Structures are given as structure tokens and as C-alpha cells.
Amino acid sequence: MTATVRKLAVKGLEGAIDFDTSNRAPSIPPGRYEAIYEHHETKFIYQCPKVFVWFRIVSPGPAFDTMVYRAYRVRALTSRQGRNGGFKASRGSDVYHDLGRILDIRLRPDRVSAASLRGVVVSVSVRNVVKDHKQRPLLAWDQYSVIDKLLFAETETKHLAISS
DSSP states (O other), X not given: OOOOXXXXXXXXXXXXXXXXXXXXXXXXXXXXXXXXXEEEEEEEETTEEXXXXXXXXXXXXXXXXXXXXXXXXXXXXXXXXXXXXXXXXXXXXXXXXXHHHHHTEEEOGGGXXXXXXTTOEEEEEEEEEOBOTTSOBOOGGGOEXXXXXXXXXXXOOOOEEOOO
């Protein structure tokens, strides 16, 4: 991804204000895509533990090879924040239900990692984020795409019967 800097000229100021947009999430048309798991990241956002599960779009078309994520609230982080960090999800959480459904977990769901998605093609629903966390409209170039829902596994998954 190439770094782009937008310049906004403000009347009355000598220079321009530079906005760094290099760390910007991509924007793709909303819809259903096939994607594969790449990695997950754990972070505290507004003092709330979250896990971001990153997928790469593998459907042919203009969105091919684009990275998008699904954000989940979790109960706690069990290791340092960062790539492939540990987390603890509560029994009724979205990440618990999504992993259980996609991976067809039969026993001991407490021993499953998001990395178990590796190699599984998942059908995902993508939407565009058009408002910020304060419900203010985002400018057109600030809008980005996220995974709204993990729909189902496109490829055969092994039944995970993990024992203690």
C-alpha cells in the first residue's frame, strides 16, 4: 500500500496542513466475498479489550487481495497487545459463536484459537463504515470497509473435538 498525504490549504495560514493517510483501511464495495484468515491482533480500544481478525479477500474482482477485518469485544487479553495475542472470550460473545459455527466445534470450545481459521475459506459480508465513534459522518475519503458478519465456511473444516 502506498502512502498518500492529503494537503488542505487553510485561508490565512502560510502553509498547508498535511494529513497522513498512509495507515488508512481500504474501502471496497459492500457485499458478500470469500476470504481467508491472515492473522489477528489484540488491542485495548477506549479501555475495552478487543480482537481484530484480519482476512484477505480471495474472490475475483476489484477487491481481490484486499485486507479487511472483523472486530470483536472480548472479556480479557491474556498476553501482551499485538499480533496473534491471546484473549479470553465469554460464552455469549460474537467471537465465541462465530468460531464455533465456522469451525464446527463439538467439544471444549475453551481450547480454540482464532488461528484455527488458517486455511479455511470463509464467506463474509462486508459493509462500509460511514460514521465515526461519535456518530458523526465520515468524509468520503475517510470511509472504510469492515467485515460485518462471518457467514459460513466455503471449504470443508475438520470437526474440532479437542479434549483436555
